[in-house]
Amino acid sequence: MKPKNIIEKLWDEHVVYQESGKPDLLYIDLHLVHEVTSPQAFEGLRLKDRSVRRPDLTFATMDHNVPTVNRTVINDEVAKTQMTRLDENCKEFGIELADIHHPDQGIVHVIGPELGLTQPGKTIVCGDSHTSTHGAFGALAFGIGTSEVEHVLATQTLWQSKPKTLQIEVTGKLGFGVTAKDLILGIIAKFGVGAGSGHVIEFTGEAIRNLTMEERMTVCNMSIEAGAKAGIISPDETTFDYLKGKRHVPDGDQFQTAVEKWKSFSSDEEASYDKTLQINGSEIEPQVTWGTNPSMGISISSHVPSPDQFTKKSEQEAVQRALAYMDLEGGEKIDEVPIDFVFIGSCTNSRLSDLRAAAEVVKGRKVKDNVTALVVPGSQSVKSQAEEEGLHEIFLDAGFEWRESGCSMCLAMNDDIVPPGKRCASTSNRNFEGRQGNGSRTHLVSPAMAAAAAIEGRFTDVREMMTVVH
Amino acid sequence: MKGIREISGKVFPLDRDHVDTDQIIPKQFLKKIDRQGFGQFLFFHWRYDDDGELRKDFHLDDARYAGASIIVGGENFGCGSSREHAPWALQDFGFEVVIAPSFADIFYNNCLKNGILPINLEHTEVETLLEKGLRADYSLTVNLEQQTVHDGEGFESTFEIDPYWKQMLLNGWDEISITLSYEEQIEQYEKTRQE
């Protein structure tokens, strides 16, 4: 048989119907639903008197606009309407829901893996672009729009054209103090926000194999920021160890059977790809973005670029506009730029290991005066585990705020907003204009780098603080 | 959904790369639970300043573009968030066609599903349209059946579109009813998977 990569294998495994000149009809194994992109889809079903084909393969939560301070009073009437509507829709159509008072509640891409809903070999969709996160497990997971949400609800399938495959091989080992976030920001800075366009990316290579599951999620999460439809990593022992014992994962003998099946999905050794890119992981340094798209990133030791460093006129203009928006000068040293806000959270970096990494830097230190710093755990489960370990005390002692879980300041749909003109070191995934609040200025960094920025009040090379501690 | 055959109209040139869906429709407008009325918030922060006044450096509301049905943009159009509110807003404002040298995948699909025609043209062609589109008297014709774009004054091009989507758009079909006619295959698939 012709060797195949994992993307081809999963595709072939899920084709329900194929006819030349048409996209393939693809079966969907898991559909995750949240309050913002679903109301119009349920409404569509109701109007046509349709039902949800597989409520048992559908799981819902509330994350995008939930308050992270007080869960009992929701002041935002419109957000409240969306939450109530999701609650009603789930009841009407028989879908399991982790609402804001539920111990399983959290960011949809954090709780899928936590509950063991995310598994190798599955096709997973959600009305949210960062569904790519689940690819870390060797699942084919991608974001869809609301019409597609309605389509999956009604049919459990989607018409999809086979994507092209892109291998990004990360050779070498990541250096001391360099995280998965730095790796993916480094990849996007090098290859650009269009690198993955029309493709699904499989990440391979030594540096990827050495990542934990949580780190792999960070990498796959941001593959959408490289323009890809999805990111994926072939499952291995790290994957299976993580999944063992999770609530929705088979146990006992069935676990072994599942593992055998999962292994068969990994890319064959001789598999080929439409395109391959390479990057040496050992050359990546801690990253900070300076501009208004995720590829506008540099290492902490560098200078903000000036427009004249670029040759194309359109690039020069884009850089010029980004610098103006970000209130930065070309040539400025990034580690001299002062910040006002720190946000540790989002589906990119709000899992337990992220909070541990930040807490390690924060421990025994204080947040700089005039800096507002927030930790927003990715799920209520992450929150309670962190509290068992006493991480919340480290953060609170240092002057951080410790919140309930949700998307929060990642997209500022609730009250967690960066005010106009303020600068935020954020562990989230998008630095678009106004993403964290109208006029806000976002710099994407890793949790450790965000923690370091909170302490120093400016961007700083966290490795220096780490050497001091050890 | 109504079918699309030929669309002739004014062009709104948006000479920017990586126009993301956060700009097309900012998040504070995502809380509605129906699909209508998003057009007034289209490109909100590029159109209005903090006092709610129209900004001088963004021209969507210029008289010369009034009634435009075709928007022409730069590379990677529609990147970022998967929000379908972006095509809803474009459509509600009056746009039926989006032309760009490249699109973000989810946005491209979301357009098709809502009866908006996304068209990939070459870089140089898009540049020509961005330039010509600045004129108040400029108008462009898009023919889906023949897969052509022309302006009657020298610009002519063809575009690719998946034949499946072409049919869907021409006829204004509802995708779910089509899929439901494959119910047997779906059931069969579910059975084999269980074994």
Ligand code: SF4
């Ligand atoms: S945390 Fe941010 S990126 Fe992730 S799902 Fe929520 S809003 Fe989207």
